[in-house]
Amino acid sequence: MSNEPISLAKALASFDALWSPRIVTRVNDYDVRIAKVAGEHVWHVHDDTDEFFLVLDGELHIALREPAGERTVLLPQGAVFTVPRGVEHKPHAPSGAAILMFEPTGTPSVGDRHDDLPDHVDATTGHPLAT
Amino acid sequence: MSNEPISLAKALASFDALWSPRIVTRVNDYDVRIAKVAGEHVWHVHDDTDEFFLVLDGELHIALREPAGERTVLLPQGAVFTVPRGVEHKPHAPSGAAILMFEPTGTPSVGDRHDDLPDHVDATTGHPLAT
Numbered sequence: 351m352s353n354e355p356i357s358l359a360k361a362l363a364s365f366d367a368l369w370s371p372r373i374v375t376r377v378n379d380y381d382v383r384i385a386k387v388a389g390e391h392v393w394h395v396h397d398d399t400d401e402f403f404l405v406l407d408g409e410l411h412i413a414l415r416e417p418a419g420e421r422t423v424l425l426p427q428g429a430v431f432t433v434p435r436g437v438e439h440k441p442h443a444p445s446g447a448a449i450l451m452f453e454p455t456g457t458p459s460v461g462d463r464h465d466d467l468p469d470h471v472d473a474t475t476g477h478p479l480a481t
Numbered sequence: 482m483s484n485e486p487i488s489l490a491k492a493l494a495s496f497d498a499l500w501s502p503r504i505v506t507r508v509n510d511y512d513v514r515i516a517k518v519a520g521e522h523v524w525h526v527h528d529d530t531d532e533f534f535l536v537l538d539g540e541l542h543i544a545l546r547e548p549a550g551e552r553t554v555l556l557p558q559g560a561v562f563t564v565p566r567g568v569e570h571k572p573h574a575p576s577g578a579a580i581l582m583f584e585p586t587g588t589p590s591v592g593d594r595h596d597d598l599p600d601h602v603d604a605t606t607g608h609p610l611a612t
Binding site: 354355358359374375376377380399400402404406423425430431432434435450452453 | 530
């Protein structure tokens, strides 16, 4: 990992793939990941970890299946939200977005359980940032 | 903790205190904290945890005492940097900045060891965000 500051704008400019998170830095045994997203991700759940989202650009919707029913939260640029562990969720971004995530190293991007994976969704624990 | 998205701009507008982090959300046993900063913090060290910084606005300098000597990294808006555990550091922001931090819940803002605390530096494990 770099021991120099990293510009998120430059990091985002270094790749084009959608729904394919890049690890920009580590904090103890957690990753800070960024991703470009557009369209629909997939319903999935992380049984053992919360998942933090910060919207760097654009607008992110996160559909949530909670005990009380299904709802969708909307995160404009500069908004943050934590999806609690065990809550099935599906991020989507009709107009595209750039996001930052904070989650334990090794957390699969499609959760521990998920719907059938569409071709455009990368199942990964995060890729290294190209340098 | 809120189960609605939080606007970082609104959260930052809800307090004025400098070097006095607010907890905006939690991710497992980690806090996501934001702070307004200006001028000098204090030399301190976290013996057991890395500390992540993202500059939301303005420009943050972090002086570091590394085995090879002392250096200062500069984080413009949109830059990220992780200070490794055990590295003595002193954030400063001559022109002011707004920052976001990830660190384990309970981490003191002035580390486990620090220089004499100036009056303008709040020694805290993070304050709740006023709602």
